[in-house]
Amino acid sequence: MERPILYLAITNHGFGHATRTASIAATIQKLCPEVLLILVSTAPRWLLECYIEGDFIYRPRAFDLGVVQTDSLTMDKGATLEKLLYIKKHQNSLIASEVNFIRQNRVNLILADIPFLAPGFAKAANIPCWMMSNFGWDFIYRDWGGEFTAVADWISDWYSKCDRLFRLPFHEPMPAFNNITNVGLTGGSPRHSPDDLRSIWRITAPVEKTILLTFGGLGLQQIPYDNLQQFQDWQFLVFDQSAPDLPNLVKINDHKYRPVDFMPICGRVVSKPGYSTFSEATILGVPIVTIPREDFAEATFIVEGITDYNQHQIITASEFFQGTWNFLHELPQLAKQSQPIAKDGNETIAQAVINYCHTKDSR
Known part of the structure; x- marks a missing residue:
């Protein structure tokens, strides 16, 4: 054979x-x-x-x-x-x-x-x-x-x-x-235990105050990291190596770790509309915070998908880029559909x- x-x-x-x-x-x-x-x-x-x-x-x-x-x-x-x-x-x-x-x-x-x-x-x-x-x-x-x-x-x-x-x-x-x-839904599964992740990366904040910021392989230069100063007792995880060194910002710089590995210890994932991140977060039941993309037709369907099947917050670009991130103090909205999506x-x-x-x- x-x-x-x-x-x-x-x-x-x-x-x-x-x-x-x-x-x-x-x-x-x-x-x-x-x-x-x-x-x-x-x-x-x-x-x-x-x-x-x-x-x-x-x-x-x-x-x-x-x-x-x-x-x-x-x-x-x-x-x-x-x-x-x-x-x-x-x-x-x-x-x-x-x-x-x-x-x-x-x-x-x-x-x-x-x-x-x-x-x-x-x-x-x-x-x-x-x-x-x-x-x-x-x-x-x-x-x-x-x-x-x-x-x-x-x-x-x-x-x-x-x-x-x-x-x-x-x-x-x-x-x-x-x-x-x-x-x-498709996607990767977490490969590391929550306890190991917390000890290796010194993550001490409770789940609801641990936020994953992920913007895919292309990154996002203008994340307003200054806002993190308003959240001293929270921790933010990023894969962006150009991010500033801040006491409550954890930069993941080891290639063997992926965003999906950290999702189970995070209260929310903040991301652009992207299928893979949204799918993995929805499989794991982690709420999504996102900014719609007006000029990328796929984004409408992805945002609609998480609105239907995951806890979510849809914020405007100005709330993300110019605001003070007050949205983190608000609770995510519940999924519109009562039936879960196939995974x-x-x-x-x-x-x-x-x-x-x-x-x-x-x-």
Whole structure:
């Protein structure tokens, strides 16, 4: 029996797509260690290793770009359009070089989150392409109008060639896809005991006064850290290495720790709208404080998702950037839906991949 080989193609945008794909890759590896994982991403290898404990092949390649950003909230549409048009012009050679690699490595299945050229690789290599996401890039770009409309149409056309979509919660309709399976929330699980975290990082504040500030891989330069002076007996945890040294600010500077590891000892997570952080916090039942993003269409669905299924506070940008953070003295609002949301996305997708690999073997 040949070893099943899975090629995971990851969108080149921030860290969220990389961490949610890596958490599913880790579940596949745990349930079926003989599957060989090839992770295709420009996210740093250490980030993927935070989620995947076993071996994998790392192929640093980018086939899309998401949105060109200077930080977590600032977008450069002009540069984004220029790069998309470059990819469109060179799509045939991009596909050809990757198909070569896929054939040489005898890949059985592509799982993509959610670079639009992946179905092109699969069609040329004559293997299936499955995808997973809560949004497509066609949806983001279409919302911007103008020259982006034609780009969105081109991307929708690629997505329509995908064999199966696992549609994550907090999703837009994703109409380009023809075969959709809805799944539960996905994400990593905490790896360290609360007592160990508290002693290693000297976290002494009670849970309700311990706040995680996390703004994804792109960070956020203008967090108003001065506000922390109003909360002397609280503790704030950040992964931002450029943050100032303050007595009540704990800077997590060891790559083996992830935001999800600290969530169980925090009373709230303060974050931009991002699927991975919101999903992990909702799985663990940790309230979210967030600032809506007006110019990123996906954000509306993500904010709606936590409003429905998690305790939450939706604050304005001016409350966050110019205010005194009084919102921390208020209680979060309760979830609107009484029914809990499904939390088994990792297992559902992993099991489908493993079943496919096994039936392929027995044919």
